[in-house]
Amino acid sequence: MKVTLIYPGITDCGFNSLKGNEGSWINHGLGILSSALKNKNHHVNLIDLRRLMSWEHYSSVVEDELGEVAGITMMSVDYNSAVKAAEIIRKVKPETKIFVGGPHPSICPEQLETEDCVDCVVKGEAEITFPALLDDLANGEKIPKVVQGQRLENLDEAPWADRDLFTCPEEPFVYFLKPPFVTLIAARGCKYNCNFCQPAERIMFGRAVRRRSVANIIGELKYLRDKYDFNSFMLHDDCLTEDRDWVIDFCKQLKAEGLNKPFVVQSRADIICKNRDMVEMLRDAGLKLFIIGFESGSDRVLKFLRKGCTRRQNIEAADICRQFGIKIWANYMLGLPTETKEEVLETLSMLKEIRPYHCSPAFYTPHPGSDLFEMGREMGIHLITSHNSYRRNSYEPKIKGPDYKFLANILSKSMALAQYQGMPLSLRLKKKFQARIARWPMVYRFLKSVRKIIFQ
Numbered sequence: 001m002k003v004t005l006i007y008p009g010i011t012d013c014g015f016n017s018l019k020g021n022e023g024s025w026i027n028h029g030l031g032i033l034s035s036a037l038k039n040k041n042h043h044v045n046l047i048d049l050r051r052l053m054s055w056e057h058y059s060s061v062v063e064d065e066l067g068e069v070a071g072i073t074m075m076s077v078d079y080n081s082a083v084k085a086a087e088i089i090r091k092v093k094p095e096t097k098i099f100v101g102g103p104h105p106s107i108c109p110e111q112l113e114t115e116d117c118v119d120c121v122v123k124g125e126a127e128i129t130f131p132a133l134l135d136d137l138a139n140g141e142k143i144p145k146v147v148q149g150q151r152l153e154n155l156d157e158a159p160w161a162d163r164d165l166f167t168c169p170e171e172p173f174v175y176f177l178k179p180p181f182v183t184l185i186a187a188r189g190c191k192y193n194c195n196f197c198q199p200a201e202r203i204m205f206g207r208a209v210r211r212r213s214v215a216n217i218i219g220e221l222k223y224l225r226d227k228y229d230f231n232s233f234m235l236h237d238d239c240l241t242e243d244r245d246w247v248i249d250f251c252k253q254l255k256a257e258g259l260n261k262p263f264v265v266q267s268r269a270d271i272i273c274k275n276r277d278m279v280e281m282l283r284d285a286g287l288k289l290f291i292i293g294f295e296s297g298s299d300r301v302l303k304f305l306r307k308g309c310t311r312r313q314n315i316e317a318a319d320i321c322r323q324f325g326i327k328i329w330a331n332y333m334l335g336l337p338t339e340t341k342e343e344v345l346e347t348l349s350m351l352k353e354i355r356p357y358h359c360s361p362a363f364y365t366p367h368p369g370s371d372l373f374e375m376g377r378e379m380g381i382h383l384i385t386s387h388n389s390y391r392r393n394s395y396e397p398k399i400k401g402p403d404y405k406f407l408a409n410i411l412s413k414s415m416a417l418a419q420y421q422g423m424p425l426s427l428r429l430k431k432k433f434q435a436r437i438a439r440w441p442m443v444y445r446f447l448k449s450v451r452k453i454i455f456q
C-alpha cells in the first residue's frame with residue numbers, strides 16, 4: 001500500500017517554517033512508523049506542513065502525492081491543523097483511509113472519535129499495530145474507530161527512525177553545537193509524577209519506563225555518523241539520566257567508539273545532586289548542556305507540582321553544573337494555580353543564584369492529560385479557548401487568577417538573568433532585546449508575527 005504520513009506541527013511556526021531549531025527537527029514517532037511500514041513492504045511518503053506554503057499548496061500536494069492511507073500524528077497543540085489536514089483529504093480524496101495517532105489521540109481519543117474526517121484513532125504506540133491494521137484493511141476487514149496500540153516490551157525491536165523522510169541532518173538550537181546535528185530518543189515513559197504532565201505519559205507509554213539498550217543507541221549513532229558525519233547531537237528523552245548504570249555505560253561506550261561529540265540531554269536537579277560522579281562522566285563524554293525543569297523557586301509550589309525536587313537542590317544542581325562547565329537551559333513556569341506573587345519572586349531569586357546559560361520561561365499552560373489540567377477544569381479557571389494555545393509561551397493568559405502584567409514584568413527580569421557565556425555579541429544583544437520586550441506581551445506577540453510574515 002502507499003501510506004502518506006502527515007506532520008501538522010505548524011501551530012506556532014506556521015507554513016514555510018522548516019528551518020531553525022525546533023522547525024528543522026524530525027518527528028521520531030512518524031520516522032519510526034515509516035521504518036516499520038517499509039519493513040512490511042509498504043511505500044511511504046511524508047507531507048510535512050512546515051515544508052509547504054499554504055493550505056492551497058497542501059490541497060494540491062494531497063491531490064498529487066497522497067496514498068491509499070493517510071497517517072496523521074498529533075500533539076494537543078496541533079489539533080486544529082491536524083483536523084484541517086484530514087478534512088481536506090476527505091474532500092480531495094474521499095476514498096483515502098485516515099488514521100490518527102500520537103499524544104493527543106492517545107490522551108483524548110473521544111475528541112477524535114466523533115470527527116467524521118477520521119477513520120481510525122490509534123491510542124498509544126503503533127509500530128506493531130499500524131502495519132497490522134493495514135493488513136486487515138487489505139484483507140477487506142472493517143477497521144474499528146478506536147484501537148489500542150500494542151506496546152513493544154523490548155524497545156530494541158523498534159526500527160530506527162527513517163530520516164530520509166525528513167530533511168536531515170537537523171539544525172542545532174544553541175550556537176555552541178556545531179552542525180551537522182541530529183536528535184535521537186532512547187526511552188519511552190517517565191517514572192516521575194509531576195502533576196502538570198502526568199498521567200499523560202503513563203497513558204501513552206505505560207507505567208514502566210522502557211529504554212533501548214546502550215548498544216542499540218550506540219549502533220544508531222554509528223549509523224548516523226556514517227550517514228551525516230554529525231558534529232553534535234541531542235537525546236530528546238524526558239529524563240535521560242534516571243538510570244545511573246545505563247548512563248555510565250553509555251558514557252563509556254561513547255568514548256570507546258569515538259562518538260563523544262558535544263551533546264545535550266534533559267535531567268533533573270535531584271538526580272544531578274545525588275550523582276556528581278555521573279555528571280562528571282557525562283561532561284567527559286561530551287555533554288555541553290543540561291536542559292533542566294526547575295519549574296519554581298518556591299518549595300511550597302514544587303511540592304504542589306509533585307516535582308520531587310527542592311529549591312535547595314535546584315541551586316545546588318546549578319553549582320555542580322558550573323563546576324563541571326556544563327551549561328544550563330532553565331525551564332520554569334510562572335502563573336501556576338495557587339501561586340502567590342511572593343512565590344513568583346522566589347523563582348526570580350532562585351534564578352539569580354542559578355545563573356543559567358539560557359532562561360526558558362512560560363506562563364503555566366494546562367496540558368490535556370495532566371492532573372493539573374483536570375484540577376483547573378474542575379475549578380473553572382481555564383482561559384484557553386483553542387487547542388492552538390496548548391503551548392508553553394509567555395504572551396497569552398492561560399488561567400484565571402494570576403496578574404499577568406506582574407508576571408510579564410518578572411518574566412522579562414528573569415530572562416535578563418541568562419548568562420549566554422561565550423555567545424557572540426550580536427546574538428547576545430538580540431537575546432537582551434528579547435528579554436526587555438517580554439515585559440510587553442502584546443508587543444512581543446506582534447513582533448513575532450511580523451517576523452513570521454517577513455521570513456515566510
Ligand code: B12
Nearest residue numbers: 009027028029071072073075076101102103125126391392
Ligand atoms: C521530541 C519532543 C518534542 C520536539 C518535537 C520535534 C518534532 N518535530 O516532532 C519539540 C521539542 C519540538 C517539542 C515541542 C513541543 N512539545 Co513535545 N515532546 C517531545 C517528546 C520529548 C518526545 C516525542 C517522541 O519522539 N516520542 C517518541 C515517539 C516514538 O513517540 P510518539 O511520537 O508518541 O509516537 C508513537 C505513538 O504516539 C504512535 N503515533 C504517533 N503518531 C502517530 C500517527 C499515526 C497515524 C499512528 C497510527 C500512530 C502514531 O506511534 C509512535 C510509535 O509508537 C515528548 C515526550 C515523549 N516522551 O514522547 C514530548 C511531548 C510530545 N511534547 C509535548 C508538548 C506539550 C510539546 C509542546 C506543546 C511544548 C511547548 N513548547 O509548549 C511543543 C509543541 C510543538 C509543536 N508541535 O508545535 C507533550 C504533548 C502533550 C499533548 N497533550 O499533546 C509531550 C507528550 C510531553 C509531555 N509529557 O507533556 N516536543
